[in-house]
Amino acid sequence: DAMVIQNPRYQVTQFGKPVTLSCSQTLNHNVMYWYQQKSSQAPKLLFHYYDKDFNNEADTPDNFQSRRPNTSFCFLDIRSPGLGDAAMYLCATADRAGQYFGPGTRLTVT
Amino acid sequence: AQSVTQLDSQVPVFEEAPVELRCNYSSSVSVYLFWYVQYPNQGLQLLLKYLSGSTLVKGINGFEAEFNKSQTSFHLRKPSVHISDTAEYFCAVSPQNRGGSNYKLTFGKGTLLTVNP
Numbered sequence: 360d361a362m363v364i365q366n367p368r369y370q371v372t373q374f375g376k377p378v379t380l381s382c383s384q385t386l387n388h389n390v391m392y393w394y395q396q397k398s399s400q401a402p403k404l405l406f407h408y409y410d411k412d413f414n415n416e417a418d419t420p421d422n423f424q425s426r427r428p429n430t431s432f433c434f435l436d437i438r439s440p441g442l443g444d445a446a447m448y449l450c451a452t453a454d455r456a457g458q459y460f461g462p463g464t465r466l467t468v469t
Numbered sequence: 470a471q472s473v474t475q476l477d478s479q480v481p482v483f484e485e486a487p488v489e490l491r492c493n494y495s496s497s498v499s500v501y502l503f504w505y506v507q508y509p510n511q512g513l514q515l516l517l518k519y520l521s522g523s524t525l526v527k528g529i530n531g532f533e534a535e536f537n538k539s540q541t542s543f544h545l546r547k548p549s550v551h552i553s554d555t556a557e558y559f560c561a562v563s564p565q566n567r568g569g570s571n572y573k574l575t576f577g578k579g580t581l582l583t584v585n586p
Contacts, residue, residue, distance in 0.1 A: 365512075390572055401559060401576035402513070449512055453572035456520065457503055457563075460512035 362386070363461035365450050371467045372440050380435040380464045382450030391433045392458065393425060394449040402449055408433065440468045471496040471562050475577035483585050484552055490545040490580045492560035500562040502543040503574065504534055507557045516558075519543065530554065555584045 394402035505513040517528025
């Protein structure tokens with residue numbers, strides 16, 4: 360089945376220690392998104408790609424970076440995680456019919 | 470710009486009762502409409518969508534929604550809920566005239582549906 364895969368599902372990192380979350384997709388969509396979702400809130404868009412064209416949301420902190428080496432893979436790098444960055448991180452792809460989400464990575468910062 | 474209002478943050482119901490989760494939107498352009506469901510520690514799963522055609526849309530798990538353009542609403546309904554329907558439900562819109570990378574969704578704040586035995 361075509362799908363969006365996120366690894367790992369759960370990630371624990373230490374305060375200030377860089378961490379990378381990964382996303383892959385078999386849908387061959389040009390568009391990919393990274394969202395941050397905190398408890399009992401809607402997902403908040405961090406970035407999106409159209410092919411390799413990168414678009415950063417205006418209020419995304421500089422601490423968050425992203426890479427997309429090819430159509431299938433996308434990475435979210437958090438350079439110096441703070442306690443406030445603990446959240447669920449969701450990756451999604453899109454076509455004209457809507458967005459398709461991965462299962463998410465739950466990030467804990469200790 | 471678009472905005473989405475989900476009128477109820479929490480909806481408790483008993484098993485086998487009907488439920489309606491309300492969603493209203495505001496937009497200066499025509500929009501596509503979506504409902505997503507999120508189970509604990511999971512990603513968002515598409516329940517149903519309105520792109521065009523019949524305003525009554527049927528989705529997975531027995532849910533349906535009706536698009537009402539004059540009232541700018543897209544309420545979600547199920548005639549008989551199960552314990553397994555307990556989850557967070559998000560209404561979302563996306564502008565219709567989408568070219569290039571403009572598939573962005575604007576989400577409501579979510580409605581927590583709790584089904585009690």
